[in-house]
Amino acid sequence: MATPSIQQIRPASLDSTSEPPALFDGTTRLYISYICPFAQRAWITRNFKGLQDKIELVPIDLQNRPVWYKEKVYPQNKVPSLEHNNKVIGESLDLVKYIDSNFEGPSLLPDDSEKQKFAEELIAYSDTFLREIYGNFKGDIEKHAGPQFDYLEKALDKFDDGPFFLGQFSQADIVYAPFVERFQILLKEVFNYDITSGRPKLAKWIEELNKLDSYIQTKADPKEVVDLYKKKYLA
């Protein structure tokens, strides 16, 4: 029997014509959009911890959002959000930490305090990383984005007991992976800029990420990424 493709195991997105799920019935639900890198962070966390049966994935069509999402689930009207224990929480960085510490499954932070401190530093830097790159899509991309990828290359040099930021796969990798995925596609396609050129550790990090099912299953459609970003940033 053929292995089901990644797309086949993805539930269909709910749109303005869809009925809401049975909200606050005790089911834990992670609301995402397949194209959203912030939501992808929480989705990878859920997958890596093996919580596919404990946290139901509810994809939303952001272009044609159901009104009940804002009214009944998450007034901020953004994804990701998590319905858990009769409340709804949002913000991807908080959700990565929340899912990691409130559910079973392998921990996404090592015991080593030096590594924990470095994870905090990397996670705290992620907003600056994004701002520097997104904010310069119309400018000299090499000048502005280059130092950001150099930052990652240097960070990957800190621990040598594995290919990830802390050696082993952790929250820090999850925070950056969805964005590096998109920037790699987009900068190559639009600016012919290869983010891995001269950055062997970053190249290896991407290669190793692409061996993890929990990440592979969440990857965005590259064509959709390019179309969306061109429309948003380069029109």
Ligand SMILES: N[C@@H](CCC(=O)N[C@@H](CS)C(=O)NCC(=O)O)C(=O)O
């Ligand atoms: N700071 C938020 C950002 C989430 C976010 O901007 N999500 C986008 C999709 S990628 C969204 O829901 N946009 C809908 C809107 O702004 O109306 C997080 O980290 O979770």
